[in-house]
Amino acid sequence: QDRRPACGPADATGEIRERIQENGRCESSNPRGDTYGPVSYAAYVPGYLVFGWTGKWDRLPAAHATSLLFDALALAGLALVGRRFGGARLAATLAFAWAAYPFTQYASNSNTNDAIMPALLIWGFWLLTKPGARGAFVALAGWTKFGALLLAPLWLGYPSGLRSPGKRRFVAGFALATAAAFSILLLEPEPLHALRVFYDRTVGFQLERGSPFSIWDWGSYHARGLPDLHVVQQVLEGLLLAAALLLAVRPRRRTPLRLAALTAALLAGFQLVLTHWFYLYLPWFFPFVAFALFAPGEEE
Secondary structure (H helix, E strand, O other): OOOOOEOOOOOOOOOOOEEEOOOOOEEEOOOOOOOOOHHHHHOOHHHHHHHOOOOOOOOOHHHHHHHHHHHHHHHHHHHHHHHHHHOHHHHHHHHHHHHHOHHHHHHHHHOOOOOHHHHHHHHHHHOOOOHHHHHHHHHHHHOOOHHHHHHHHHHHOOOOHHHOOOHHHHHHHHHHHHHHHOHHHHHOOOHHHHHHHHHHHHHHHHHHOOOOOOHHHHHHHOOOOOOOOHHHHHHHHHHHHHHHHHOOOOOOOOOHHHHHHHHHHHHHHHHHOOOOOOHHHHHHOHHHHHHHHHOOOOOO
């Protein structure tokens, strides 16, 4: 329960959003709005600088602008990916697929942050042959939504597993992007304490989060006779992590088409074992499913 002093009326459900914040202002806030990686919040800075924020839960123009921006960046990135790997026809197909897919539009209409991570991955895929950029974009995507971190071993091993050239550049790009994402901690008087708070509010909260939106937490429905599937969930989580690590080594030969298919499989697998899942997450893996389906076949 939020213990901060109220400074506004209750809504129809009895919830009071407007409370005195640590900055002394009366503002609307979401008590669990800090569960994502730092890049997710940095993505809103341009919109905030242009449109500002009233401090209230109103029309939120900065949030709307950010959602539209990354929706457009994802579409433009897919057009570039298509042009690079299949020409104008594939460019038009992938861009249209993103625009026509109901769940990318659902995210856009809901003004959520669920287009940020796939947009970053799309641009990293476009720069596939540049290991430093590839590593940087995986890191930026991972520090937006943590599920993208599973892709690091897979993308590290492009195009020939652990024998791939540019592994050091990939790691350097990943490290530099990570350092940039967490540089805000340097402004804290106690960076280590701030890092611990970050973990508790993000990963720690997500690991213990209850939710009625998947079969893994059926107890939330308060229905009798439903089996406890947490052990099954943990086994599947372990298998997913093992598969992600194995993909640093196998397959030894990975083409753009194979990389896209495996990327989609890992992100879909991550969603399958999530306790808290929602339809807004479907755009995370959709670009790579579209590429795997529509890109030209490759000779062995």
